[in-house]
Amino acid sequence: MxxxxxxxxxxxVLLVVLAGCGNSAANTNNASPNSSASSAPEATxxxxxxxxxxxxxxxxxxxEADITPILEAYEAQHPNVTLEYVELSDSGDSVAGMKKLxxxxxxxxxxxxxxxxxxxxxxxRAGLGLMTxxxxxxxxxxxxxxxxxxxxxxxDGNIYALPDTLENYFVLLNxxxxxxxxxxxxxxxxxxxxxxxxxxxxxxxxxxxTYGTYFHTWAMYWELALINQAKNNNLVNEGKVxxxxxxxxxxxxxxxxxxxxQIAVPYADTISQKxxxxxxxxxxxxxxxxxxxxxxxxxGGSEEFPATFTTAFAPMPSNAxxxxxxxxxxxxxxxxxxxKSKHQQEAYDFIRWYSTEGEQMQNVYSAWKKxxxxxxxxxxxxxxxxxxxxxxxxxxxxxxNALPAPLSVPPTYQGELEEAFTKETELYILKQxxxxxxxxxxxxxxxxxxxxxx
Amino acid sequence: xxxxxxxxxxxxxxxxxxxxxxxxxxxxxVGPMLxxxxxxxxxxxxxxxxxxxxxxxxxxxxxxxxxxxxxxxxALFQDxxxxxxxxxxxxxxxxxxxxxxxxxxxxxxxxNHVYAPGAFKVIYFMPQISSVVAVAVVWQVxxxxxxxxxxxxxxxxxxxxxxxxxxxxxxxxxxxxxxxxWIDLGVSLIIYNAGLKNIPADLYEAATLDGATKWSQFRSxxxxxxxxxxxxxxxxxxxxxxxxxxxIKVLTDGGPAHSTSVVVYxxxxxxxxxxxxxxxxxxxxxxxxxxxxxxxxQWISQKFWVNY
Numbered sequence: 155m156x157x158x159x160x161x162x163x164x165x166x167v168l169l170v171v172l173a174g175c176g177n178s179a180a181n182t183n184n185a186s187p188n189s190s191a192s193s194a195p196e197a198t199x200x201x202x203x204x205x206x207x208x209x210x211x212x213x214x215x216x217x218e219a220d221i222t223p224i225l226e227a228y229e230a231q232h233p234n235v236t237l238e239y240v241e242l243s244d245s246g247d248s249v250a251g252m253k254k255l256x257x258x259x260x261x262x263x264x265x266x267x268x269x270x271x272x273x274x275x276x277x278x279r280a281g282l283g284l285m286t287x288x289x290x291x292x293x294x295x296x297x298x299x300x301x302x303x304x305x306x307x308x309x310d311g312n313i314y315a316l317p318d319t320l321e322n323y324f325v326l327l328n329x330x331x332x333x334x335x336x337x338x339x340x341x342x343x344x345x346x347x348x349x350x351x352x353x354x355x356x357x358x359x360x361x362x363x364t365y366g367t368y369f370h371t372w373a374m375y376w377e378l379a380l381i382n383q384a385k386n387n388n389l390v391n392e393g394k395v396x397x398x399x400x401x402x403x404x405x406x407x408x409x410x411x412x413x414x415x416q417i418a419v420p421y422a423d424t425i426s427q428k429x430x431x432x433x434x435x436x437x438x439x440x441x442x443x444x445x446x447x448x449x450x451x452x453x454g455g456s457e458e459f460p461a462t463f464t465t466a467f468a469p470m471p472s473n474a475x476x477x478x479x480x481x482x483x484x485x486x487x488x489x490x491x492x493x494k495s496k497h498q499q500e501a502y503d504f505i506r507w508y509s510t511e512g513e514q515m516q517n518v519y520s521a522w523k524k525x526x527x528x529x530x531x532x533x534x535x536x537x538x539x540x541x542x543x544x545x546x547x548x549x550x551x552x553x554x555n556a557l558p559a560p561l562s563v564p565p566t567y568q569g570e571l572e573e574a575f576t577k578e579t580e581l582y583i584l585k586q587x588x589x590x591x592x593x594x595x596x597x598x599x600x601x602x603x604x605x606x607x608x
Numbered sequence: 609x610x611x612x613x614x615x616x617x618x619x620x621x622x623x624x625x626x627x628x629x630x631x632x633x634x635x636x637x638v639g640p641m642l643x644x645x646x647x648x649x650x651x652x653x654x655x656x657x658x659x660x661x662x663x664x665x666x667x668x669x670x671x672x673x674x675x676x677x678x679x680x681x682x683a684l685f686q687d688x689x690x691x692x693x694x695x696x697x698x699x700x701x702x703x704x705x706x707x708x709x710x711x712x713x714x715x716x717x718x719x720n721h722v723y724a725p726g727a728f729k730v731i732y733f734m735p736q737i738s739s740v741v742a743v744a745v746v747w748q749v750x751x752x753x754x755x756x757x758x759x760x761x762x763x764x765x766x767x768x769x770x771x772x773x774x775x776x777x778x779x780x781x782x783x784x785x786x787x788x789x790w791i792d793l794g795v796s797l798i799i800y801n802a803g804l805k806n807i808p809a810d811l812y813e814a815a816t817l818d819g820a821t822k823w824s825q826f827r828s829x830x831x832x833x834x835x836x837x838x839x840x841x842x843x844x845x846x847x848x849x850x851x852x853x854x855x856i857k858v859l860t861d862g863g864p865a866h867s868t869s870v871v872v873y874x875x876x877x878x879x880x881x882x883x884x885x886x887x888x889x890x891x892x893x894x895x896x897x898x899x900x901x902x903x904x905x906q907w908i909s910q911k912f913w914v915n916y
Contacts, residue, residue, distance in 0.1 A: 253880060256667045282665050282883060283672065361755050422753040422775030425864055494669075569882055580865045586777055599688075606683070 215251025281566025315490030317521035368440030373572035454538025484558035711796030733794035803837035
């Protein structure tokens with residue numbers, strides 16, 4: 155009797171545990187078909203009325219406080235829509251945010267809208283089939299995307315996301331150091347002159363040395379003379395590997411020259427100390443950095459890095475005199491709808507609004523063509539911690555004269571390409587191999603990745 | 609005889625009952641742990657094994673799993689980064705015996721030849737109880753290529769071009785190994801110390817009476833009687849060495865140019881950055897086979913050198 159009792163207990167414990175597992179597994183598997191089955195008919199039956207209250211889950215890596223006012227504004231205009239914010243990172247870290255997004259999606263969270271920081275993350279997730287193609291929804295609204303946005307998010311004929319912010323690149327300069335060295339804020343310049351500036355801005359020695367410039371570890375800093383091209387500005391363009399090109403050679407030589415003349419923060423310091431570009435610039439360890447629009451707001455100082463000097467802005471240098479300055483690939487944040495979302499139309503309405511009017515509510519440089527640049531600059535200054543530390547004239551010049559080059563949305567394996575490219579260039583800058591070997595190995599390495607992904 | 613049978617039955621019955629009860633209690637106590645192992649270790653392991661034959665990304669849902677047979681494994685052996693990582697893993701194994709030799713010498717010195725041995729044990733155990741991240745950050749600064757104390761010391765000695773340590777593809781892996789030895793020294797030291805305490809003192813007395821030198825005492829008494837300890841440290845050390853991840857992630861991110869990448873790091877990168885779960889699973893399988901082979905080798909070889 156006792157034995158039976160025990161077995162009963164044991165079996166029931168096992169059953170509960172198994173049922174628990176089974177249930178949760180079944181839940182995650184069935185949740186979408188089940189709930190979509192129950193809600194889909196409602197949606198199709200009552201969608202013309204649109205009175206049905208809908209909850210849309212929006213995932214972004216920005217701190218909740220920054221984004222809430224925008225979401226509330228949308229809710230005020232659309233009483234039937236409730237927006238639920240899913241904060242992917244509490245520190246605004248987009249890399250950590252993407253990891254969290256992947257985990258949420260993998261664990262069956264019913265997200266509707268997801269933001270992605272940059273084309274690499276966007277194309278990777280589109281390639282995996284996470285995002286829903288928006289072609290039909292765009293056709294239904296009858297808009298031409300290229301009239302609305304300055305970035306074309308098309309991948310193989312499909313549009314999986316709308317462009318949100320616009321990021322193109324320019325140069326931030328420490329104007330105080332510039333004035334001390336008797337240099338003017340450049341409006342038209344080449345990489346040659348950039349190095350010249352860097353040389354003149356380098357001063358001091360030892361740990362308190364100010365370097366002329368700082369190159370971060372990202373792959374883009376190994377292709378500076380490529381990303382300022384109007385066309386074919388990616389490592390791989392339409393399946394053709396672009397390493398053995400004059401632009402990449404120029405980029406690598408540029409970087410190596412800065413390293414050898416000791417006018418750029420040494421690469422060994424950069425990687426072994428894991429330096430960050432913000433701290434390098436704001437602690438005046440480096441006087442110039444090539445960076446992008448997201449730094450416009452930061453130039454006025456943040457709590458972590460208060461602005462203690464005036465920041466001026468210069469356009470992206472050109473490869474040779476005669477070529478226009480200010481050309482750079484236009485990247486940015488993207489916003490898409492998850493394939494599993496049950497409220498595609500409502501989600502689409504929201505991302506259209508967010509990527510246009512919603513954008514105007516925060517200080518970001520938008521990919522929307524109708525953005526008022528002057529208003530944007532004014533509001534940047536308004537919200538900056540130290541507005542007088544932003545040189546408004548040069549900022550206006552750079553923004554108005556920027557020539558965003560159409561970005562060919564990278565292949566879904568862009569991350570792997572960049573990794574392989576960086577590996578070879580690292581060996582070059584650390585004097586482990588010469589330029590020709592680097593070009594040859596990188597060309598072969600990238601070709602291998604392209605072939606493997608055919 | 610006929611009477612004896614029920615007698616024995618009667619005699620064994622209560623004890624059998626008791627044994628069953630003990631079994632039951634045993635299972636009850638082991639149960640939660642067993643369930644945990646099955647759900648969180650065994651099932652994921654089997655799942656990972658299955659995944660190694662698929663092309664799949666964990667973000668896409670189960671309906672997109674695509675079986676591709678041995679393709680992953682074929683690709684692995686043409687993957688330069690993976691082969692480099694696997695090679696680094698084997699180079700890094702050197703840190704285990706080197707660390708053990710140092711630990712043994714220190715243990716002998718500390719237990720016999722210094723005052724306040726406890727204080728020394730604590731000192732050597734310090735890095736082990738500190739967080740890996742904190743230790744890594746401290747060494748990052750010590751190894752600073754331009755202004756770090758290590759290179760400051762070397763240039764004070766008259767070295768013109770001291771190595772760039774973590775930023776030099778040739779020195780990065782040895783630097784990481786150095787840290788691993790330093791971090792793990794404390795544990796090996798304590799365990800060796802315990803091993804030394806277990807050696808009967810009369811053996812040394814007898815040896816001294818026979819006129820044996822300190823060195824021959826060490827060679828003929830200490831070393832052989834410590835072989836079980838050495839064996840234990842070797843097995844756990846090698847397994848731990850294969851798993852090293854945190855230190856590499858914090859210190860070098862596998863760089864420069866993959867010179868400090870190991871299989872676990874490459875796996876992390878592939879699975880959670882490149883989002884290729886299937887391919888990453890096949891890496892884990894190779895790692896699993898390597899560990900299995902090494903452990904089997906150690907078990908087989910132990911009977912030739914381990915004295916209990």
